[in-house]
Amino acid sequence: MRSLIWATLYSLLLSNMVWAHSTSKDAFHIGILLYDGAQTIDYAGPYEVFGQANYRLTTVSEDGGTIASAMGLKVAPDTSFDQDNQFDAVIIPGGNINEAMESPELLQWIKEQSKQAQYVLSVCNGAFILARTGLLDGKKATTIRGAFDSFEKNFPDIGLVKNKKFVDNGKFITTAGLSSGIDGALYLVSKVDTIEKAKSVAATIEYQWVPEGGYIRGMMADKIMPNLGDLPESIQFVSKEYSYGSLEEWYTAFQLSGDVEIVKAWLSEQMKENPDWKKGQGKSIDNKWVYQFSDNRSVLQVDFIALSDINPWVLKFSILDQAS
Known part of the structure; x- marks a missing residue:
């Protein structure tokens, strides 16, 4: 039955x-x-x-x-x-x-x-x-x-x-x-x-x-994602590790090869040129940077991972909507 x-x-x-x-x-x-x-x-x-x-x-x-x-x-x-x-x-x-x-x-x-x-x-x-x-x-x-x-x-x-x-x-x-x-x-x-x-x-x-x-990428990830096609000549782009997220958060990571300090200097200049982001006071350490977006909602965290003599290493961006 x-x-x-x-x-x-x-x-x-x-x-x-x-x-x-x-x-x-x-x-x-x-x-x-x-x-x-x-x-x-x-x-x-x-x-x-x-x-x-x-x-x-x-x-x-x-x-x-x-x-x-x-x-x-x-x-x-x-x-x-x-x-x-x-x-x-x-x-x-x-x-x-x-x-x-x-x-x-x-x-x-x-x-x-x-x-x-x-x-x-x-x-x-x-x-x-x-x-x-x-x-x-x-x-x-x-x-x-x-x-x-x-x-x-x-x-x-x-x-x-x-x-x-x-x-x-x-x-x-x-x-x-x-x-x-x-x-x-x-x-x-x-x-x-x-x-x-x-x-x-x-x-x-x-x-x-x-x-x-x-469009999630346009509304979230593309608020600030540096153009890695403009990397310094001494830095080699190896691969994109991943890129995913939602309207509340987005994660992107890349493998790079070369001097980390050169990338830090290059990225710092890129961020200075973007008026919507400001460095978070008292929140940044050498291998983890935090920026605050002008909307006072979004936070961009930049991680420099596996910093040693081993190459390639990982550059990770995390955009988080702290109001969600």
Whole structure:
């Protein structure tokens, strides 16, 4: 009897799940751009969201031929640019974007589609592709954290937003890195339908979606993280040990090789140039520095670990929200 009850419940659960996207011509139709080097999660994450929302989905590449994703996954698109498709929304994933950015055919396809599409959504550094079309000029956008400087340099007419997972300009929506595409896709569902439907889709795919949530790196870690690309010549960057956290705390550690005292002098100058941080009085010792942020909430702790004749050694940054 118990087995029968569980089987019945399981059947009910499966009956409520969407196993394929809609094929109805009346369904909201989304075109997902594919190209060699596209990041898998950038298009697969939104694909799952929109499929669960029961939208109609079509994958598109320039010639309709099989593409190889950034990590080697091969995908056969549904159609090509030559086919007469007009979509309600277009998704532009990021990844290895250099060739895509230089393709006149690809950029023109986006421009043509955007004339009638209700929405155009870029994911991660797919924002660079969308920006190259000129369609984001005078608007605000975001992209993956590691590309912030490059984006600002290459597209000065676009206002870069660093603390949001997605930025909405009405028709044009851009998202931050990787899984942020899922957040952007859920947000698009809320615009096309309702916030309740978007939350239901998030629950179905077991994704903890916080619509009003910010981009953790931009809101926390990027308050101050020295650019290790500017290290003194005598110091060698070995590796990043880890980088993780939340809105209350963030931890990043790097392996470096070279004279610790040179790094201390270099870092001290970097911190002096940032008006938002001040050295904590009476809290710092030689191998552990503490800074107070101007908001009187955040504390930055810098640890110089395993200081001896052994190289490499570890430089660790901890940002803590002392008000939490």
